Amino acid sequence: MTMHNRTIAQMGADMAAGDYSSVELTTHYLDRIAAEDVRLNSYITGMRDSALTEAAAADADRLNGAGSNRPLLGIPIAHKDIFCTEGTRTSAGSRMLDNFIAPYSATVVEKFRSAGAITLGKTNMDEFAMGSSNETSFYGAVTNPWGENRVPGGSSGGSAAAVAARLCAGATGTDTGGSIRQPAAFCGITGLKPTYGRISRWGIIAYASSLDQAGPMTRSAEDAAIMLGVMAGADERDSTSLDVPVPDYVSQLDRPLTGLRLGRVRQYFEHDIDAGSGARIEDAINALCKLGATVVDVDLANLRHAIPAYYVIAPAECSANLSRYDGVRFGYRCDDPIDLADLYRRSRSEGLGREVQRRILAGTFALSAGYYDAYYRKAQQVRRLIRDDFVNAFDIADVLIGPTTPAPAFALGEKTDDQLAMYLQDIFTIGANLAGLPALSMPVGLSDGLPVGLQLIAPHLEEARLLNVAHQYQMGTDFHTLTPVGTVAAGGQPSEQP
Amino acid sequence: MSPSQPVWEVVIGLEIHVQLSTTSKLFSGASTTFGAVANSQACAVDLGLPGVLPVVNGEAYRKAVRFGLAVGAEIGERSVFDRKNYFYPDLPKGYQITQLDEPIVKGGQLKIETDAGERVINITRAHLEEDAGKSLHEDYSGMSGIDLNRAGTPLIEIVSEPELRSSDEAVAYARAIHRLVTWLDVSDGEMAEGSFRCDANVSIRPVGTDEFGTRTETKNVNSFRFLQRAIEYEIVRQRKVLEEGGRIVQETRLYDPDKDETRPMRSKETATDYRYFPEPDLLPVQISREYIDEIRTSLPELPDARSRRFVAEYALSGDDAQVLTSSRALSDYFEQVASESGDPRAAGNWVRVELLGRLHREDANVSGSPISALQLAKLISRISDKTISGKAAKQVFDQMWESAGDIDDIIEAQGLKQVSDSAELEPLISTIIDANPKQADQFRAGKDKVLGFFVGRVMKETRGAANPQQVNQIVRKLLRP
Numbered sequence: 020m021t022m023h024n025r026t027i028a029q030m031g032a033d034m035a036a037g038d039y040s041s042v043e044l045t046t047h048y049l050d051r052i053a054a055e056d057v058r059l060n061s062y063i064t065g066m067r068d069s070a071l072t073e074a075a076a077a078d079a080d081r082l083n084g085a086g087s088n089r090p091l092l093g094i095p096i097a098h099k100d101i102f103c104t105e106g107t108r109t110s111a112g113s114r115m116l117d118n119f120i121a122p123y124s125a126t127v128v129e130k131f132r133s134a135g136a137i138t139l140g141k142t143n144m145d146e147f148a149m150g151s152s153n154e155t156s157f158y159g160a161v162t163n164p165w166g167e168n169r170v171p172g173g174s175s176g177g178s179a180a181a182v183a184a185r186l187c188a189g190a191t192g193t194d195t196g197g198s199i200r201q202p203a204a205f206c207g208i209t210g211l212k213p214t215y216g217r218i219s220r221w222g223i224i225a226y227a228s229s230l231d232q233a234g235p236m237t238r239s240a241e242d243a244a245i246m247l248g249v250m251a252g253a254d255e256r257d258s259t260s261l262d263v264p265v266p267d268y269v270s271q272l273d274r275p276l277t278g279l280r281l282g283r284v285r286q287y288f289e290h291d292i293d294a295g296s297g298a299r300i301e302d303a304i305n306a307l308c309k310l311g312a313t314v315v316d317v318d319l320a321n322l323r324h325a326i327p328a329y330y331v332i333a334p335a336e337c338s339a340n341l342s343r344y345d346g347v348r349f350g351y352r353c354d355d356p357i358d359l360a361d362l363y364r365r366s367r368s369e370g371l372g373r374e375v376q377r378r379i380l381a382g383t384f385a386l387s388a389g390y391y392d393a394y395y396r397k398a399q400q401v402r403r404l405i406r407d408d409f410v411n412a413f414d415i416a417d418v419l420i421g422p423t424t425p426a427p428a429f430a431l432g433e434k435t436d437d438q439l440a441m442y443l444q445d446i447f448t449i450g451a452n453l454a455g456l457p458a459l460s461m462p463v464g465l466s467d468g469l470p471v472g473l474q475l476i477a478p479h480l481e482e483a484r485l486l487n488v489a490h491q492y493q494m495g496t497d498f499h500t501l502t503p504v505g506t507v508a509a510g511g512q513p514s515e516q517p
Numbered sequence: 518m519s520p521s522q523p524v525w526e527v528v529i530g531l532e533i534h535v536q537l538s539t540t541s542k543l544f545s546g547a548s549t550t551f552g553a554v555a556n557s558q559a560c561a562v563d564l565g566l567p568g569v570l571p572v573v574n575g576e577a578y579r580k581a582v583r584f585g586l587a588v589g590a591e592i593g594e595r596s597v598f599d600r601k602n603y604f605y606p607d608l609p610k611g612y613q614i615t616q617l618d619e620p621i622v623k624g625g626q627l628k629i630e631t632d633a634g635e636r637v638i639n640i641t642r643a644h645l646e647e648d649a650g651k652s653l654h655e656d657y658s659g660m661s662g663i664d665l666n667r668a669g670t671p672l673i674e675i676v677s678e679p680e681l682r683s684s685d686e687a688v689a690y691a692r693a694i695h696r697l698v699t700w701l702d703v704s705d706g707e708m709a710e711g712s713f714r715c716d717a718n719v720s721i722r723p724v725g726t727d728e729f730g731t732r733t734e735t736k737n738v739n740s741f742r743f744l745q746r747a748i749e750y751e752i753v754r755q756r757k758v759l760e761e762g763g764r765i766v767q768e769t770r771l772y773d774p775d776k777d778e779t780r781p782m783r784s785k786e787t788a789t790d791y792r793y794f795p796e797p798d799l800l801p802v803q804i805s806r807e808y809i810d811e812i813r814t815s816l817p818e819l820p821d822a823r824s825r826r827f828v829a830e831y832a833l834s835g836d837d838a839q840v841l842t843s844s845r846a847l848s849d850y851f852e853q854v855a856s857e858s859g860d861p862r863a864a865g866n867w868v869r870v871e872l873l874g875r876l877h878r879e880d881a882n883v884s885g886s887p888i889s890a891l892q893l894a895k896l897i898s899r900i901s902d903k904t905i906s907g908k909a910a911k912q913v914f915d916q917m918w919e920s921a922g923d924i925d926d927i928i929e930a931q932g933l934k935q936v937s938d939s940a941e942l943e944p945l946i947s948t949i950i951d952a953n954p955k956q957a958d959q960f961r962a963g964k965d966k967v968l969g970f971f972v973g974r975v976m977k978e979t980r981g982a983a984n985p986q987q988v989n990q991i992v993r994k995l996l997r998p
Contacts, residue, residue, distance in 0.1 A: 102568075103566075109567070111567065116567065121568075122566070123561055123566075220568075222569075224567040224568045227797075228797035228798050258572050258573065258798065258799050258800060259797075259798065336797055338602075339602055339610075339792075341611075342602065342604065342611020343609060343610050345604060345606075348609060383792065386602070386792035386793075387790055388790045
C-alpha cells in the first residue's frame with residue numbers, strides 16, 4: 020500500500036474516487052507512526068482516538084456530498100506542538116508546558132478542523148521554537164529520515180521529519196528566523212513561510228511576536244498551496260493579521276514562468292557554501308531558466324547585519340513573551356518554594372532549557388536601561404535598512420533566489436556546543452523574517468546523499484508567485500518525490516513519479 | 518519654626534488612575550463588572566495563557582479620546598502601546614500593556630476653584646493601560662490567593678504637571694478630574710470600588726528656588742479625604758526631615774488611614790528597570806481626523822460652560838451654579854425642574870437645599886432620588902399657583918420621599934390644600950374669635966401682634982391649609998370693620 024506516497028492533491032482525488040476512505044488512510048498513517056516514530060521521534064503527542072473519530076466524520080461528510088471544494092477533507096496532517104489544540108497537551112517542546120492541556124485551539128487548528136483535515140498528533144520542535152536542530156526539545160532530538168545521525172533542522176524539525184518520512188500528508192510549522200525553511204531544506208520537503216500577518220498567530224505559542232509566522236510543510240508546492248489556502252486570512256483575534264483577501268493559490272500554479280526575473284542575491288553566493296549544495300542550486304537556476312526565467316544579480320548590502328539584528332530583536336521579544344511562565348498559574352512549578360522569588364527562580368530555572376534561558380537573558384540585557392538604544396533601537400533601525408534593501412531588489416527582480424542553508428543537514432551533536440555556528444544556520448533565512456516577506460524552500464537534489472534546499476523570496480503577499488515558480492519547477496523535475504531510503508523500505512514500495 | 522528656617526513651598530503632581538466604564542476589558546472580551554466571584558471574569562487573554570493575543574477595545578479608546586478632547590489636549594492620530602516588564606503574581610503576562618512615548622492624550626488643561634480663586638492646572642498626558650489583578654493575602658491553606666477579575670480592566674492614567682501648591686489644590690484638582698470623567702461617562706468614578714485612584718508626588722522646596730526638592734510618591738489613595746491627609750502628612754514629615762538637616766529619600770509610600778500616616782511601601786521588585794519596549798502584538802493605533810471630530814461633536818456641554826450658562830440663563834449665583842453642576846446628572850435634574858416649573862430660582866433653592874440636603878443625609882446621589890425632576894417641578898408649581906403653602910410643600914416633599922405617589926393625591930390626602938375661600942374660613946375664624954375674647958379685645962385695642970395668635974390658631978385648625986394672608990384679612994374685617 021503506497022497511500023502515504025501520494026500527495027495531498029492525489030489523496031483527495033483518490034478518496035473522491037472511492038479508492039480508500041479517510042479512516043483507512045488515517046489508520047495507515049497511525050500504524051506507520053507507531054512503527055517508524057520510535058526511531059525518528061518526530062511526534063511528541065499522538066492523537067489516535069480523535070484522529071479516527073475525525074476520519075469517520077470526514078468519510079460521512081464525503082458520503083453526504085459535503086466533499087466538494089474541500090481539498091483537505093479526510094487528509095491526515097500534523098501540527099507543530101506550538102499550536103494550541105483544545106483538550107490536548109501543547110508543550111512547545113518544553114518541560115515548562117509538559118503538563119499544559121490547552122483549553123482552546125489556535126485559529127490555524129480550527130481552520131484545518133473545519134476544512135475536514137485529520138489531526139494525527141503534535142510534532143516535536145526545539146523548545147519554544149528556539150533552535151536550528153531540534154536538539155533543544157525537552158522530548159529529545161529528532162532523527163532526520165535521510166541520515167541516522169543527522170539533525171532534521173529546527174525549530175519545526177518534527178514536522179519536517181514527519182512529512183519526509185511519510186508519517187503525515189502535510190504538517191504545520193512556524194518560522195521566526197528560518198524554522199520552516201531550514202528543516203524543509205534538511206529533510207527534502209517544500210516549506211513556505213508566508214508574509215508576516217498572512218496567517219493568524221492566535222493560539223500559536225509566541226517566541227518573537229514581530230517575526231513569528233505559521234506556514235505549511237508539505238511534499239509539493241501544490242500541497243503547500245492547498246494548505247495555505249486554508250490557513251491564510253485575517254483574524255479579528257490577531258491585530259497584526261492582514262485584512263487582505265486570500266487568493267486561490269492552486270489556480271495560479273500553472274502560470275508559465277516566461278519573463279520571470281530571478282534575482283540572484285550576491286551576498287548569498289559570496290558566502291561559503293558546500294560544493295555539492297552550490298552545484299544543485301546552479302542546476303535549479305538553469306532549470307528555471309529553461310522554463311523561461313532570466314537571472315539578474317541583486318544586492319542586499321545590509322543583509323550581513325541580519326543575524327546580529329535578529330539575535331537582539333527576537334530575544335528581546337521572547338524575554339517578555341516568556342515571562343508568563345512563572346509557575347504561578349499553569350505549567351511547571353518547582354517543589355516546595357520557600358518564597359515568591361524562590362518560586363520564580365526555581366520554576367523557571369528547572370522548567371526552561373539552557374537555550375531558552377540564554378535568549379531570555381540576552382533579551383533582558385538588550386532592553387535594559389542604558390542599553391536599549393545601543394541594542395534594541397539600533398537593531399530596529401537595521402531591520403528597516405534590510406527591508407529597504409529588499410524593496411529595492413524587487414524593483415529589478417520578481418523573485419529572489421539562493422540556497423536555503425550553507426550546507427545540508429549536519430550531524431547530531433555537531434553544533435550543540437557552538438552557539439555561533441548554530442546561529443549561522445539561519446544566515447540566509449533571517450532576512451525574510453526581518454522584512455516580513457514570504458519565502459519558500461524546496462528540494463533541488465542531493466549533496467552526499469542529503470537534500471539541498473533552494474530558497475525563493477517574493478514581495479509582500481506574493482505567496483502565489485512563490486508557489487507558482489516552485490510548482491513549475493516540480494512539474495519538470497522529480498527531486499521533491501525523492502524518498503529517504505529507510506522510508507522506502509518501510510513503505511515497501513519505491514516512490515512514484517508525479 | 519526657627520527664624521533661620523526657610524519658608525517652604527509645596528510642590529504636588531498627581532497621577533490619577535481612572536477605570537473606564539466599558540463593558541469589556543481593554544484587550545479581551547471578558548466582562549468588567551465589579552464584585553463578581555473571584556476569577557470568574559478572567560478569560561484566556563486575561564490569564565495570559567500561551568498563544569493569546571491582545572486586541573484593543575475600541576470603546577476604551579473612544580473614552581480616552583473623549584477625555585482628551587474635554588481637557589483641550591492634543592490627540593495624536595497615532596498612539597503606541599508598550600510593554601512594561603515586571604514579575605508579580607497578579608500580573609499574569611509578566612508585563613503590563615501601557616503607553617510610554619506616544620500616549621493617546623498629550624497636554625490639556627483643567628480649571629480648578631481654590632480659596633484664592635480660579636487656577637488652571639496643566640495636564641502632562643493621559644495614556645491607556647490595563648489594570649493588574651489583585652493579590653489576596655488572606656491565608657488560603659498556607660498560600661496567597663490571586664483574583665484576576667480586574668486584570669486587563671481599562672484605565673487611563675492622567676498625569677498632571679507639578680503645579681499644585683497645597684493639599685487643598687490637589688484635592689480640588691482631583692475632584693475636578695473626577696467630576697469631568699463621570700460627567701463624560703468615561704468612568705463611573707466609584708472610588709470605593711477602586712475606579713478612581715490617586716498617586717500623589719509630593720516635595721517641598723524653599724520659596725523662591727527653581728529646582729524641585731526630592732519627591733515621594735504616595736500610591737493608590739482612593740478617597741479625597743485620604744488624599745488631603747496623606748499630602749498633609751507628607752508635607753509635615755518632609756519639612757521635619759529637612760529642618761532637622763536630613764534628606765528626603767525618593768521612594769514609594771502608602772497612606773494608612775487607620776494610623777493617618779504614610780510609610781514606605783514594601784517594594785514590588787528591588788530594581789525598577791521596567792525594560793519598556795513597543796508591544797509587538799499590537800500595531801500602532803492610527804485614527805483619522807474624522808474619528809476625532811466625530812467624538813468632538815458628540816461631547817456634552819462641559820461642566821464649566823454649563824455653570825456659566827446657569828448664571829446667565831437662570832440668574833443663579835456663581836456658588837449655586839457650581840453646586841448644581843457638581844455632576845452631570847444633578848445639573849440635568851436641576852435644569853428639568855427649572856424648565857418644567859418655570860421658576861428657575863425656586864428650582865435652584867429646592868434642589869440645592871431640600872434635595873441635596875436629603876440626599877446627603879442618606880448618602881445617596883441624585884440618580885437614587887425617589888422624587889423625579891418632574892414631580893419636584895410640579896411641587897414648585899403648586900406653590901406658585903398657591904395651591905399649597907411653602908411650609909406644606911416641605912411636608913409633601915417628605916411624603917413623596919417616603920412613598921412615591923402623585924403629588925396632587927398627597928396634597929388631597931393630607932388635606933394640605935390652602936383654603937382661600939372666605940366662605941369656608943369666616944365661620945371658622947368667628948368661632949375662634951368667640952372662644953378667645955381676651956385676645957379679640959387686645960386686637961380691637963390696636964395690639965397688632967395678637968394677629969399672629971389668630972393666624973396660628975387657624976393654621977392649626979386647618980392643619981396648615983389656610984392661606985395666611987387670607988386669614989389676616991378676615992380677622993381684620995371681623996374685629997376692626
